[in-house]
Amino acid sequence: MSEQPTTEEIKENVTNTNVWIRLLYMALFAVLYWAAEVILAVVIVFQFLSVLFTGNKNAKVLAFGAQLSTYAYQIFRYLTFNSEEQPFPLGDWPSDKTLTEEVVATEKPKRAPRKPAAKKTATRKTPAKKAAPKAEEGTGEETKES
Numbered sequence: 190m191s192e193q194p195t196t197e198e199i200k201e202n203v204t205n206t207n208v209w210i211r212l213l214y215m216a217l218f219a220v221l222y223w224a225a226e227v228i229l230a231v232v233i234v235f236q237f238l239s240v241l242f243t244g245n246k247n248a249k250v251l252a253f254g255a256q257l258s259t260y261a262y263q264i265f266r267y268l269t270f271n272s273e274e275q276p277f278p279l280g281d282w283p284s285d286k287t288l289t290e291e292v293v294a295t296e297k298p299k300r301a302p303r304k305p306a307a308k309k310t311a312t313r314k315t316p317a318k319k320a321a322p323k324a325e326e327g328t329g330e331e332t333k334e335s
Contacts, residue, residue, distance in 0.1 A: 215268055218276060222264045229257050259283035 194202070202208065232254045239247045260283050266272035274280055 214275060214279070218264045218267055221276075221278075222261060222268075225257055225261050225264070229254070229261070232257065256283050 232250055236247060236250050236254065239245065239250065260276060263272070263274070263276040263280075263283060267274070267276055277283070
């Protein structure tokens with residue numbers, strides 16, 4: 190277990206201006222996250238309507254949605270003290286070219302559609318049915334029309 194901080198350490202932490210400045214940044218990023226959430230809702234509706242009416246995803250909106258999702262993730266990391274890197278507008282907008290290329294690549298099918306699998310037949314053994322005897326031609330069992 191960690192040791193309890195002393196009174197001096199607590200005073201030093203409380204009077205540390207860097208912690209209070211971070212609180213202001215955290216408030217700013219909380220507001221920016223709320224705005225990103227609203228914009229993300231618009232992106233979701235737009236993309237849905239695009240697919241509904243055209244049958245295709247809009248590649249630019251797809252890439253922007255991926256960047257916006259990454260931005261929200263960066264904000265969460267900063268707010269939870271998992272990262273010291275400040276997100277946009279104090280840092281860079283997440284424009285990872287690799288991420289964008291992966292998203293746009295989802296527009297094109299990566300492989301040919303699969304062929305339907307052959308139906309499997311049951312291999313259960315059943316007793317063979319006896320075939321009915323066939324009537325042989327010319328045995329007199331045929332009826333003649335008059």
